[in-house]
Amino acid sequence: MSDATVDYRPMWRELGMDLEAHDPLLAAIPQLYADAYLNQKDRPEGMAYFDFVMSEIHGLRIKELQDHRAAGGTVIGTFCVYVPEEIIRALGGLSVGLCAGAEWAYDQVEHLLPRTTCALVKSAMGFKLGRVCPYVESADLVVGETTCDGKKKAYELFGELAPVYVMELPQMKRPQDLELWRGELDRLVAKLEEISGRTLTFEALQRATKEVNDKRRALQRLNAARAATPLPISGKDALLAVQVAFYDDVPRFTQMVNAIAAELEQRVAEGRGVAPASAPRVLVTGSPMSIPNWKVHDLVEKAGGVVVAEELCTGSRYYEKLVAEDATTVEGLLDDIAEKYLDINCACFTPNPGRIDDVLRLAEEHAADGILHYALQFCAPYQIEATSVERAAEKARLPVLRVDTDYSMEDVGQLGTRIEAFLEMLAH
């Protein structure tokens, strides 16, 4: 899918990738993408940027990462919204989300991890074992976290395959937890200073904070347009924007997303949509969705519904909260970063009432008719919290469909039938 004029194979070879395995993987993406994305009617023109990004997903962006490293910068791989991109950037790093959205090398993975591990963790391990993810192969360091049992324990084994540093995310949000978490930022700074050979400065951290906030503001603006009826952009396209946010160049991404947002605002003013005003409006909440995991959105939208918001790590949890920008010292900025990140409402916290509030608020803001609770199989935090979300939603008279699934396509038929029935119910 890469530009015909550029041969990235020498670069991939240099990264130690398994080209024989990577070729068919990369060849499969255009078809997947075309099926899910390119057949959509009346897409915003600005989405052409994401078509390009996807066509260069293992190409141009990887080349940029190599150029960045050649110029003395670092590449830091992450799997989670809790790893502060501001700090990485301020120390000359580029933060990239690692491949974790498709089944790969599960036969090898299941020698290390139980079969009953969630697809996200198995996929991440599979892409590394199979040497087919150029992002992880480009990473000077992978920064993990203790958000769930699966990731926490899998990082121990992942650390034998790649350089891994784990941050301890606390499990509650009290002052003493914020204190522990604030200390984790100091330790991350020390670790990144060590591998980058740089020293954190106020100016660099302030600039990075502003840049990452701008990225979040652009996504907020794009997503605000999804409150409109008819919907000016498909849920799938909006999801893709957040998925790409994890690894794209920050200022360029911000600019492109702002352009799309402007286009959407124009559409809203004109009452122009990608689906009829009568299309049932669904809010999706639950486990993260990594590229190319578009399964649920695709099923909803092909069945005539529209996804109007994602209360996901690849959704509102990624962009809704900003870091305060008025601190005047490094310490002050780090305090604000610690506070903002701990304020994200992941199901790894106990209790986690903030997520319920977020779901209900987003449902209201986006005029959702119903809620699709999506959990990866074996993702205990989201699967168990689904019970509380369902109760709260039903109290608010919002119907809920619970979908527990993985990355395989085996359940697509059955899932599609359930989703169709749910949409039909919402339409009445």
Add this chain to the structure above:
Amino acid sequence: MSDATVDYRPMWRELGMDLEAHDPLLAAIPQLYADAYLNQKDRPEGMAYFDFVMSEIHGLRIKELQDHRAAGGTVIGTFCVYVPEEIIRALGGLSVGLCAGAEWAYDQVEHLLPRTTCALVKSAMGFKLGRVCPYVESADLVVGETTCDGKKKAYELFGELAPVYVMELPQMKRPQDLELWRGELDRLVAKLEEISGRTLTFEALQRATKEVNDKRRALQRLNAARAATPLPISGKDALLAVQVAFYDDVPRFTQMVNAIAAELEQRVAEGRGVAPASAPRVLVTGSPMSIPNWKVHDLVEKAGGVVVAEELCTGSRYYEKLVAEDATTVEGLLDDIAEKYLDINCACFTPNPGRIDDVLRLAEEHAADGILHYALQFCAPYQIEATSVERAAEKARLPVLRVDTDYSMEDVGQLGTRIEAFLEMLAH
């Protein structure tokens, strides 16, 4: 199974239990116990105490708990070795492990928790939903912890059925984690002071520390005898002692276990065992085993092997480490309690090299021929850590059998076959 002269039904009714469901449950235990325990040849005479305890498991001990409450004391339910019994006792509480060892009311449980939740958590929830555990019905408070995703999130729902207080166990063991954990003890003290109406004193905490240490010392002594060949007590009996330690009266239990230990020391001196000296010696490590979960031990020992040690929460993790007794202030004692508990090597920590060391050390001390890694299905921490345990054991030339199972008896045939093959290999 209760003494024919005592009718406990009025007590159970007063506790709000479902007698119609409880009668058949309680009626099933004697048969289970007889099959696993009473057919064993040449058991230590002291085990008669445990036969009695088991015959009164929902009877006399529950009566004692009610008498204790009537006299102004409290009953505190727990599911985990990290909840400090010293503090509970020092504030007039009796610490009791809650029912979590058998399948019960899973149909109701699966309305709240995913089917893919470990048996321990499902069982605990089922016993509560079904109102058939007199321990939880006697509890003034259940003290939970954040040891795994399953428990952490299930406590949120459990808290709607019973009064629950959750302690945050950190996920690493660095100084800052000890600090957080130390603070958790202060908060637990405050919570228990509130519900008991008492104030923690140095004398009470010192006495409780000594009593609980004495219990651990007795178990250490009993288990030390299991280093001998031939083995003077079955693994099943030794496991039962630790299982009962979670809820029995502390001084009585200590006295009885010391008596058994003395008997075992006599047996060792005489070279008398419960199995031939040639019986393959197995160390069991992994997830906890609650009463009446004797499945793995039963299979090993009925197949001609012996279990010589348990690196389990219902094993060495429960009794190996003592709290220092020389502190002269409440604060000092709490510091020592915090340190001792954080030093337990549960798979919930990352990394957790201490557990590997414990397994290898115990295997050596108890002359184990092989290791049986036992994990409850969907118990991600132990299932994933099994890979590291297996590698370390194999490096030490200790064969490993990995068993992932639950509380059903459906896999007993297949498991038995695998265990027989493993023992046969160890014998050669």
